Each structure stands twice: as structure tokens, then as C-alpha cells.
Amino acid sequence: MSDSERGGGREDSPLKKAASKGGKARARSMSPEERAEIARAAAERRWENHTPKGGKPLKATHAGILKVHELELPCYVLEDGRRVLSRSSMIATLGMSKGSSVAEGGDRLVNFLAGERIKPYVSENLNSMSSQTIRFRAPHGGPVALGCEATILADICDAVLEARRNGSLQKQQQHIAVQAEVLVRAFARVGIVALVDEATGYQAERERDELQRILEVYIAKGLLPWARRFPDDFFKQLFRLYNWPIRDDNKRPHPVAHFIKEYIYGRLPAGVLAELERRNPPAENGRRKHKHHQFLTVDTGHPHLDRQITTVSTLLAVSSDMTEFKRLLDRAQPAAGTPMDTALRKVGPQE
Template sequence: MDEIDNESPQSLGGKKRAENLSAGQRHEIASRAAKVRWAEASTLPKATHIGSLKIGNSDIPCAVLSDGTRLLTQAGFLGALGRSTKPKGKSQVATDGLPPFLATKSIIPLITREIFDATVPISFVTSSGGKAHGYRADLLPMVCDLFLEARSQGLLTAQQAQIAEKSEVLMRALAKVGIVALVDEATGFQQERDRDELHRLLSVYLSEERLAWAKRFPDEFYKQIYRLKGWAWPVGKGKTPLLGHITNDVVYERLPTGVIEKLRELNPTVEETKRRKHKHHQFLSAEVGQPDLRDHILQIIPIMKISKDWNAFKRHLDVAFPKVGTQFDMLPEQ
């Protein structure tokens, strides 16, 4: 029996009508259908970052959406659990509102509201403009934990026992790293997330307007620098211009990441004098930045006092307040 014999009368009738349509009519119908699809897609979140997440022996396609949702594609999620990656029906939801791999009476009592809510598939637009479905990334460890608990209670069927074995492998792989962090790294969203966090930090750490000058560095700070360097403490105000470089090194460059770069932008060097017109601390916010500066200075002065010379001080300082990317030896002083 050939394929057409298996078609319903309605299907055959539809094909017959389609054959009788003019080219213009077919184009109009296709255009209307496309508009419907585009209207639906315009309301869906878009995948801004995509990647493939390797957990154990599984490679799971993943994405970060425009609304910040981290998800695993539906096919990847099912494949990681050892299920078919081509579920029947686009929503993969059973009559009880659960995906088939969870819709078993024996394990339903173990399903929390959190798991139930997370099993709703999320539709999104891919980077190529197509429509796809996925699950929240944090559903995976919850499902794995559920199957391991059900196995311990002897509630699983033979097929579900295979899911429990997969779950054990996945949970071991996830033991040291959170699923959200893994997705961020796999998709490249981590760098953008870090930039957003830096922007939020700088918005509260720095002042939008330059504040009036006030004495922020106690004389003891400078006296200790002179002692550690073996310099004679000057009488009057004739301090060495090297103090600017030293202060950047031991103070400003050890404040939160990004602060010193932004300070240099807000307080640039004047070309004619090769000096800065203002003090960096005048651009730190009164609520967050300046208190943090004060605390940092108060913490490094005791380190200065216990150090016999500048090299010893720098070793102690690098341990207590390392710069980003600094590597140092933990060897005791000779």
C-alpha cells in the first residue's frame, strides 16, 4: 500500500483544494501564515548566548535568553537523562502537567512545587530566528536528585532505574560547580555578566561628581613608606613625587576590580604637567568608595609596621590584598 492510501479524506481534500489555488492565492496564504509565525516569535525571548555544556559524558546545548533565563534545550535535557531526544508533541507535557519521564504515579509524591513549576517548557527564538523549546537549567539537578531519592525508596521501574543511573553521573559532575555558572561559561555570557556586575559596583563605588578635597591619607601612612624605603622623613611638604605611583600600587590598584581604570578615566593626567589635576579619592562615593578606601588604609598600616623593609611589606601585602592575577610564593621570610 502506497503512502497516499494512508491519508484521510480530509487530507486528500485539502491537497486537492491546494492544487486548484492560483500562484497568487498560494503566496497570499503563505504570507499570512508567515505573519502569524512572526507575530508569535516577536513575543518570545531570544537566545542572546548559546553554547554546549559538557557534563559527564553528555553534551547539552544550552542558552541564555534576553530576559536572563538560563536554559537547556529540551532535546539536550532529555538526552542527558537517557531519554529520546525527539519527544512526541512540541510541549512534551502529559495530562497531569508533567513531562512523561516524571508522570509516573510512584514518584509523583516526591515532586515538589518547585520541580512542577520548572517543568513547563520555555519557548524561545534561536540565534538563527527559529523557534525552540527548553527547560530552566536548574531543573536538571532537581530531577536528578528526585530520581536518586526515588531509587533509594525502591519506587522506580526498570526504565526509570536507567534514568537514576544517568542522574548519578550528572550529579557527580555537578557537585563542584553550579549549573548556572556552567551555562554562563559555556555560552560566553559570563563575560557580559561580569561587566554588568562591574557596572553596578562602579555606580555605587564612584561619585558622579567630584567631591571636595579632604585629608584621606594619615601622616602615618606616608611615614611608614619612608621608613620602609629607607628614606629620611622630610621636614615640611617636600614629599617625593614617587608617592603617587606607590599609592596607586599599594592602595588604588588593590581596590575592587575596575575601580582604578575608572578613576584614571575620571581623573586623567594633564598633558602639560604630566600630573593629575585632582586626587583620585575625590571621585570615590561618600557612601561606599571612601569608607572602603579608609578601611583599606587602616588595614595596611599595621602590615607596614610589622615589616622590616619595603620588600617584606610587599610580600605581606600581596598575601593580604593581592592584585587581580597576582601570583606569589607562600615561602617564609629568610
């Protein structure tokens, strides 16, 4: 049978060589961002086919970082209300090796719990839940992630510690028991604090205290003198993307104020913009008596505002349209209070 009869010819056939050269030439002509986007899409397609049962991945509505002792675990709340932890981070937190591939890494948990040293201490419920890999996407998008229900981490720790008490663990598994003990103790401390806060109603008070601390750092006690804070290049790039003509009298369309509110002040820590608008309300003519930045502190508020203006100006300059700008900004600096923002920063930085 010829090579062509076996299914498409030899790999070094003239046709495939031409296709390969064409693909490489096309790749060279792309920008780094375009190549990254194609790679990301290809990775997502591979993940879509990773689980035989398929099905559309769930979407996470909230994301954050669970800090336990000195450990940090990415955690999510899915659209169906389930709380999940990243499967790979759970494996790493317990001190387990990931396996030789992504697919094997996902099963590392199952293999460990099925081991003869641990299996006698694994409940039927834990065995069932640990074998269920949850496929989901983070709130900000990206490739499909693999997760486990968060509650099983404590159950795994209990099983490991029970195995250690009975002398069942191998020498190379002892470090996993050490990690399990650290986690269990941390869970106990965090759990009792949360229970007390909930029982006493302090949880809501704690959130108010946190907001107050942010406002004290960002909002000045008195009105500061006006000073120019938005450079000409900021408006030049903004007008370019909106195709607005630059007027000699420097008057700006009303939407400029809305843009500054959303993409400059709206990216400061949650609660700051609301306090600025409370202190600096619009007059009857719709205009504000002062500039918002006159209410920000010199040592924290102004430096953060300046960094935000610089970031937005830079992204405006490298964007070809507003859609691209918004996508880049959402990736670089999520809006305050969004799940992605909460995951990246606990506090943080219109004219």
C-alpha cells in the first residue's frame, strides 16, 4: 500500500511542506498578542475534549484567594452555588506530586486516596466526591479549570491524619500528614472566628470597619487646592479612539466625565468613588463644584490616582478601538469589587 493510500501521504510531502512554510510565515506576521490568543483558543479546545462526558463548563460567579496559615488556595463559587477549590492547588497544598501530565495531575488525588495505605480511612462519600472533577471557567474567562468541592479538603486531611495515627502511612507520605495537620488547625481557627462573627452580628460590622479604614487612607479630611492631574496625552488618546475632534477651546464632550468616572475613579478601591460622589455631589446644573481628586489624600489617594491615569493612558495609546482598550484594562486592572479584583487585591489606587 502506498503512503497516500495509508491516509494522506508522507509527512514530508510537498503539500505538507508548503502548508508548514505558510503557517510559519503567517505566525511571523502576527503580533505577540495574536499568537497568544490563538494558543489560548487551541488550549481551550483541548480542554473541551479532555473530559469524555463533555458538557459545557460551569461559570464561576465569584473568585478569591483562601489564605490558610501561610498557604494560599484559589477558590471559587460556581453559578450553581457550589464552592470549589482549584484541583491542582489542592494537590500542591497537600504536598503531593502532580503527575507526569495535566490529565494525570487531575487524577493524582484519586490515585492517592485509592492507595492501600489510605483507602481504609476514606469514606464512601469522600471517595465519590474526590473522583468528580468539576470543569469551570473563572469569572474573568480563560481556559477551562479543574476543581473539587471545597469541603473535601478537610475530609482528606481527616483521612490522612487517621492513617498516621494508626501507623499506616509510608515514610514518603509523612509530609502530607504534616500539611494536613497544618490545614486542620488553620480551619479550626478560621472556623471559630467566622462562627463567633456570625453569631454576634460582627460580620457586618467588620465589613463596615474595613471600608472605613480604606476611606481614611484615601479620602482627605479637608478639600485640597486644585491642581492639574490629567495630562494632555490622556485626552489626546481618548479622543483618538472615539474619533472626536480636538477643539481649540479645550472643551470636552460630556461622555469624557463618564469615562473618567468608570475607568479612572471606578478602578480605585471599592467604596472610594461612592464616598467621593457623596462629598462632591453635582449642583443643579449637573456640574460638580470641585474635582474629585481634591478630596483624595496626598500620600495615598493621589499616587494611586496618578498610577491609574498612567495605566489608562498607556492602554489607550496601544489600543486600536475602545473594545480592545476595555478588554486590556479589565485584564490589567479589574473594577473594584468584582470577583477578579477581590482575588488580586484586598485593598488597593474624574474629573
